[in-house]
Amino acid sequence: MSSCSTGRAPARSPPLSSTVTQMLNMLDTAAEQMMVHKDFQAAFDTCDRGLESLTCSMEPEDTRCGEFKAAFCILGIQALAELNRWHGVLSWVLQQYEHQEKIPAKIMQMCVLLYSKVGEPALMQEAAGVWLRCPSNSGASGFGTVAELHLLHVLVPLGHAEEARDLIAGEVGCAAFTEDQRQTALDVVEEKERQSREAPLNPGGSPNSEITAHPVxxxxxxxxxxxxxxxxxxxxxxxxxxxxxxxxxxxxxxxxxxxxxxxxxxxxxxxxxxxxxxxxxxxxxxxxxxxxxxxxxxxxx
Structure with missing residues (x-):
């Protein structure tokens, strides 16, 4: 008697396309060049070639295209930083995405952190501001983190208190922060202003003028x-x-x-x-x- 259970193997997922395999191999190569060989120029060149191949071989609407582009950019940013060519990072990223507001949140976060680390936060002020004011980005999963980094690593260090308050109290702040977070952010801005006012009065940094910092x-x-x-x-x-x-x-x-x-x-x-x-x-x-x-x-x- 026949049985409904024929022991047929479960359906197998289709294999990865040759384009996807090629992109993965190029990512492997770039990672190996950076990690193993410490050849940062070769790693950057591989990322550049990968991005060019991606443009030619995959439709921009394909979600995998965006994922691969972000992966190549992440490795490329690190390679440029290792080559001490950090000043060209933002322009290179803009070559891939054309418009500042189209840069993915995780790439924008890395750029803000990089330029803050090298002591040039002003170079990200306009790009991050444009990105945050774009309505289509307000629903991105990393929107709040970009807003936080822009506030703490760009506006506050530059002493732009009024712009920081506008960001916190405006549409960006309402979308990015809770009420408690907005109040905390305002406290940070006010504390920075107080430090700026007191610094010229106590250049020697006497014990009485010490400001309690958050524990590290x-x-x-x-x-x-x-x-x-x-x-x-x-x-x-x-x-x-x-x-x-x-x-x-x-x-x-x-x-x-x-x-x-x-x-x-x-x-x-x-x-x-x-x-x-x-x-x-x-x-x-x-x-x-x-x-x-x-x-x-x-x-x-």
Whole structure:
């Protein structure tokens, strides 16, 4: 007697296209050139070629096209920073996206952090302001983080108190912050103004003029966060079965970890804001860029 259960194998997902495979291989090559060979110029050139190939071979409407473009830009930004060509980062990113308001939130966050790190926050003032005022960006998942970074790393350090207040109280602040966050942001602006007024009066920095700073997390806290990320990667291995997890994803994740913990000193107080924000970027990029392909591969096994 026939049975409804024929033992037929489950439907397999379609294989990755040759274009997707090519893009993944180019990302692997760029990561290897940066991490292993320390050839930052070659890594940047590979990213540049990858972006050109992407334009020719994939439709802009394809969500994978945007994911690959963001991945190449992330590695390219790091390569330019390593080459001490950070001043050309924003113009290079604009070549890929044409308009400031079209830059993805995670790329805008990296640019703000980079120019803040090198002491040139003014170079991001216009670009970040235009991006935040674009109505289509207000619903982006990273909108609030861009607003926060623009406030803390651009407007406040430059002493633009009025513009900072307008951002907090205006449409951008309402979309980006809760009521408590807006009040905290206003307190930060006022504290910065108070420091600016008192600095000329006490150039020697007497004990009476010390301002209580927020405690800086120790390096152990940062290492704990790194351990959490490594545990996350380990769980991915366990879920995927023996050897099926795509190694290129681990390698790219290692590149990002390398950027965070090898190229920066996490013990420096000035570096912690960078590290905490880039840790958030790492988690977001893993979810946005790698999870879809991981699911395709695991379903096809």
């Amino acid at each position: 997390p120790t390096q152990g806290t940062v290492i704990h966060k790194l351990g959490a990320i490594l545990k996350f990667l380990y769980r991915k291995f366990l879920r995927s079965g023996s050897g099926s997890f795509p190694l290129r994803r681990v390698f790219l994740a290692a590149v990002l970890l390398y950027m965070l913990f090898v190229r920066m000193d996490p013990a420096l107080p000035s570096a912690f804001m960078w590290i905490s924000k880039l840790l958030e970027l790492l988690k977001q990029m893993w979810s946005d860029m790698f999870a879809p392909y991981y699911q395709i591969l695991t379903q096809s096994l």
